[in-house]
Amino acid sequence: MSSATNVETIALPGAEANAVPRKNVLWAYGIVGMFALISLGTFAYNEYYTYLSVYLWFGFIYGVCLQYGRFCFSSAFRDLFAVGVPRMAVGIMIATVLFALVGAFVTATGLSTFHPAPTSFHAVVAGFIFGVGMVFAGGCASGSLYKAGEGNGVAVIVILSISVTQAIFADVGGWTNRLVPQAWHESALSKGLPEVINVGDGWVDQYLAGYVWNQPVTTYAQIMGWSNESVAGAFLGNLMIGVVIPATALLAIVYVFWSRRGFKNKRVKAGGQARFTFKDELAGYWTMIMASKRTAIAGLVLGIAAGLHMFVIQGLRVKFGVKNAGTLLERMGFDFGISVNGTVFDPGYWYVTTQEAQWVGWVFQKLGSEKMDNIYFGFVNGIPNPAINPADWMSLALIGGAAVMALLHNEFKFKKPTWELATWAIIGGALMGIGSRLGLGCNVGAFFVRVSQGDPSGWLFGLGMIGGAYIGVKFFNWWTERKMAKEFASCDF
Amino acid sequence: MKFEKKAENEYLLDVKGYVCPHPQIYTKKALEKLEPGDVLEVVFDNPSSGESISTMCDITGNEIVGRSQEGAQCNWNIQKA
Numbered sequence: 419m420s421s422a423t424n425v426e427t428i429a430l431p432g433a434e435a436n437a438v439p440r441k442n443v444l445w446a447y448g449i450v451g452m453f454a455l456i457s458l459g460t461f462a463y464n465e466y467y468t469y470l471s472v473y474l475w476f477g478f479i480y481g482v483c484l485q486y487g488r489f490c491f492s493s494a495f496r497d498l499f500a501v502g503v504p505r506m507a508v509g510i511m512i513a514t515v516l517f518a519l520v521g522a523f524v525t526a527t528g529l530s531t532f533h534p535a536p537t538s539f540h541a542v543v544a545g546f547i548f549g550v551g552m553v554f555a556g557g558c559a560s561g562s563l564y565k566a567g568e569g570n571g572v573a574v575i576v577i578l579s580i581s582v583t584q585a586i587f588a589d590v591g592g593w594t595n596r597l598v599p600q601a602w603h604e605s606a607l608s609k610g611l612p613e614v615i616n617v618g619d620g621w622v623d624q625y626l627a628g629y630v631w632n633q634p635v636t637t638y639a640q641i642m643g644w645s646n647e648s649v650a651g652a653f654l655g656n657l658m659i660g661v662v663i664p665a666t667a668l669l670a671i672v673y674v675f676w677s678r679r680g681f682k683n684k685r686v687k688a689g690g691q692a693r694f695t696f697k698d699e700l701a702g703y704w705t706m707i708m709a710s711k712r713t714a715i716a717g718l719v720l721g722i723a724a725g726l727h728m729f730v731i732q733g734l735r736v737k738f739g740v741k742n743a744g745t746l747l748e749r750m751g752f753d754f755g756i757s758v759n760g761t762v763f764d765p766g767y768w769y770v771t772t773q774e775a776q777w778v779g780w781v782f783q784k785l786g787s788e789k790m791d792n793i794y795f796g797f798v799n800g801i802p803n804p805a806i807n808p809a810d811w812m813s814l815a816l817i818g819g820a821a822v823m824a825l826l827h828n829e830f831k832f833k834k835p836t837w838e839l840a841t842w843a844i845i846g847g848a849l850m851g852i853g854s855r856l857g858l859g860c861n862v863g864a865f866f867v868r869v870s871q872g873d874p875s876g877w878l879f880g881l882g883m884i885g886g887a888y889i890g891v892k893f894f895n896w897w898t899e900r901k902m903a904k905e906f907a908s909c910d911f
Numbered sequence: 912m913k914f915e916k917k918a919e920n921e922y923l924l925d926v927k928g929y930v931c932p933h934p935q936i937y938t939k940k941a942l943e944k945l946e947p948g949d950v951l952e953v954v955f956d957n958p959s960s961g962e963s964i965s966t967m968c969d970i971t972g973n974e975i976v977g978r979s980q981e982g983a984q985c986n987w988n989i990q991k992a
Binding site: 502556572677683710839908909 | 912913914915916922928929930931932933935936937938939940941944956957958959961962963966967969970971972980982983984
C-alpha cells in the first residue's frame with residue numbers, strides 16, 4: 419500500500435507534501451468501519467460486549483498516538499546512548515506526568531482500577547533483561563505493536579517471540595525446579611493455593627508465590643502515611659512525590675548531559691552570550707521538551723487517554739456489577755480458559771504483554787499441552803479464546819489504529835525482515851518475554867502504568883530498563899562498527 | 912546496508928529495510944567519518960528513525976538540506992557542519 423507512480427492520490431491535511439494514494443484512504447476507512455461494525459454488532463447481540471469495545475477503542479487511540487508520535491519506549495534511552503537524542507525520553511515523561519495527573523483525579527474519586535505490584539530488586543533485574551531485549555528487537559512491547567501496524571515484518575516476529583516465550587516461560591518446570599531456592603519452594607507451598615495449580619512444580623510459580631508475593635506492596639502516598647484515595651495521597655504523594663519531582667529531575671539530567679551543549683551552541687551561533695543565566699537554562703530545558711512536537715502531542719493524548727481508560731472501565735464494572743471480565747464472559751456463556759478464581763486478564767488500563775502470552779497459551783491448551791496448572795494462567799489471568807479476550811481486542815485495535823495513521827500519512831509499507839533483523843527480533847522478543855514475566859509487566863504495565871500511579875516498583879523496573887538499554891546499545895555499537903568498517907574500506911578515507 | 916561515495920564530497924547511505932536503531936546509528940557513524948561540508952544522502956524506510964535523525968541533526972548542527980519521500984521511502988541529504 420505504499421505509494422507508486424500513476425496512482426490516484428489525495429492530499430490530506432497535515433500529510434506533509436506526500437500525497438496519499440486513494441486506496442490508502444479506503445483501507446483506513448475500512449479498518450475504522452470494521453471496528454465500528456464489531457462494536458455495534460456485538461452490542462446488538464449482548465450489551466456486555468460494550469466492556470470489550472471500550473478496550474478496543476482505547477487500544478485504537480493508543481495505536482493512533484504511538485504511530486503519530488513515533489512513540490516507542492525502547493528509543494527513550496537507547497537513542498540517548500546511541501545517538502544522543504532525548505526526544506523520546508521527553509515524550510515518555512510528558513505522557514507519564516499527564517497519565518499521573520488524570521490518574522490522581524480517578525484515584526481520588528475511588529474509581530481507579532490500579533493495584534500496585536510488589537516492590538523489590540526483582541523489578542530492576544526484570545527491567546534490565548527487558549531493556550536489553552527491547553534494544554535488540556528494535557522496539558518495546560507497545561512499539562512492536564504499532565510498528566506491526568506500519569507493515570513492519572520484524573515487529574511481527576518480535577510479537578510472536580514475546581508471546582511464545584512468555585507462554586513457555588510462565589509454565590516452565592522440569593530441571594528448572596532444581597534452580598528454585600528451598601525457601602521459595604516452602605514459602606510457595608505455604609500459600610495454600612488450589613491443588614490444580616500445583617505450585618510446587620514450576621520455576622515461575624515458585625518465584626511468584628515463594629518470593630515476589632512476599633515483597634512489600636506500597637505507593638508513595640502510603641509511604642507518606644496517606645491513603646491512595648485521599649486528596650493528599652493522590653495528588654501530593656503519588657503525583658508530586660512519585661512522578662512530577664522524579665520526572666523533572668530525570669529530564670534535568672537528560673538536559674545537562676545530552677541537550678544543553680547543542681542549545682548553547684545554537685545560542686552562540688545566533689549571536690547570544692556563551693555565559694548562561696538560570697533563565698537561559700530554563701529556556702534550554704523548555705526547548706528540549708518542545709523539540710519534537712509530534713512526540714509531545716502524542717505523549718499528552720496518551721497520558722490523558724490512559725487515565726480515562728481506567729475511569730471508564732471502572733464505571734462499567736460498577737454498571738454491570740462485576741469486578742472482573744471473567745464474570746461477564748461466564749454470563750455470556752464462555753467458560754473455557756477462565757481461571758480457578760473465575761477471573762481473566764482484565765487490567766482496566768493499558769497493558770500489552772499478558773494478552774500476548776494468553777493467545778499462545780490458548781493455542782497450546784487447544785493442542786493438548788496443559789497450561790492452566792500454573793499461577794500465571796490458571797490462578798490469575800486465564801486463557802480465554804482470543805476472540806473474546808478484552809485485552810486482545812485492545813492490542814488488535816492498537817495495531818489497527820497505527821495502521822490507519824500510517825496509511826493516511828503514506829507511511830505504510832510491508833517490510834520483509836532480513837535474516838539479520840529476524841535474528842535480533844527473536845532474541846530481543848524472547849528477552850522481553852522473560853523480563854515481562856519476571857517484572858509482572860512490560861514497558862507499559864510494569865513501568866508506564868506503575869510509575870504514573872505512584873508505585874515505586876515502576877521506577878525500579880525503569881532503572882533496570884535504562885541499564886539494559888545501555889548494554890544493548892554497547893553491543894549494537896560494536897556490531898555496526900564492524901559492518902561500517904567494511905563499507906568505509908571501499909571509500910577513500 | 913550500503914555506504915558508498917557518489918561524487919566528490921557526496922556520499923550515499925542506504926539503510927532501507929532496517930528498523931530502529933540501525934538507521935540512526937549508521938547515519939551517526941557515517942557523518943562522523945565525513946568532512947565538514949560533505950553531503951550524505953540517507954535512504955531509509957523506517958518512519959521513527961526519521962524523527963531521531965532529524966533531532967540528532969538539530970542537536971549536532973548538521974543540516975538537512977533536502978528531503979523527499981515516495982511512499983514510505985525517505986531520501987534525506989544531510990550536510991555535515
